Amino acid sequence: MNATQARNRRGGLWIAAAAVVVLAVAGVVTWQVWPSGDSDSDVAVPARVCDDALPGADVAALLPDTGKQFTQWHSGVLNPEHPYARKAPGTCKVYGGGEAVRIEHSLYAKADYTMKDVARDAGAPGATRITLGAAEGFHKGDTTSLFADCSAGQDKAVVEVDVTYRKTSDPAVIRKMASLAADTLRLEARKLWDCAGADSLPAGTPRVG
Numbered sequence: 001m002n003a004t005q006a007r008n009r010r011g012g013l014w015i016a017a018a019a020v021v022v023l024a025v026a027g028v029v030t031w032q033v034w035p036s037g038d039s040d041s042d043v044a045v046p047a048r049v050c051d052d053a054l055p056g057a058d059v060a061a062l063l064p065d066t067g068k069q070f071t072q073w074h075s076g077v078l079n080p081e082h083p084y085a086r087k088a089p090g091t092c093k094v095y096g097g098g099e100a101v102r103i104e105h106s107l108y109a110k111a112d113y114t115m116k117d118v119a120r121d122a123g124a125p126g127a128t129r130i131t132l133g134a135a136e137g138f139h140k141g142d143t144t145s146l147f148a149d150c151s152a153g154q155d156k157a158v159v160e161v162d163v164t165y166r167k168t169s170d171p172a173v174i175r176k177m178a179s180l181a182a183d184t185l186r187l188e189a190r191k192l193w194d195c196a197g198a199d200s201l202p203a204g205t206p207r208v209g
Contacts, residue, residue, distance in 0.1 A: 043060070043063055043064060043065060043069060049094055053080075061180075063097050063099050087107075092104075099165075105162075106159070109157045130206045135206070145163075145181070149195065165177055175208050179206070182205065
């Protein structure tokens with residue numbers, strides 16, 4: 001190989017190497033600026049959630065705006081308006097943007113747990129008291145619980161709603177959880193469990209603290 005051929009060969013190698021570098025840089029730039037899929041997608045919470053029982057706005061207030069799209073599942077009874085509804089506890093779990101919210105309601109019929117016990121637990125260390133008219137509850141750890149008296153005659157009963165989201169002490173987040181619990185309590189106490197005085201539960205967000 002003469003000197004000219006050697007120079008031409010080295011020149012060709014430099015051109016090939018430069019092309020590889022350009023392609024590699026282009027690949028990095030494309031990876032950085034190309035939409036990352038789930039992280040840029042709207043969570044898209046529907047107007048009604050949990051068997052169409054609850055307003056989606058309460059759930060959307062807790063979930064991120066973007067990320068993995070909204071999904072949900074439920075068991076038991078959430079929507080007392082549906083013809084198949086029967087008096088049974090219900091659970092709903094919603095997902096979106098990498099977060100999850102669990103909503104549950106149940107009835108303590110002829111139980112030892114009463115509204116006096118609720119008031120005691122609401123004043124315990126680490127608990128944040130929540131009130132909604134005659135309904136009362138508390139936030140502790142990752143769960144907001146709201147209770148209403150559902151007694152009938154001599155039969156003592158308490159209806160309970162739990163909203164589990166994530167461990168927090170932020171009053172703004174607790175208020176959002178309490179709002180979702182209040183909407184669930186108003187619906188189930190009035191339409192499913194037929195609690196005396198449930199119609200007098202006030203509208204709006206419960207008082208926190």
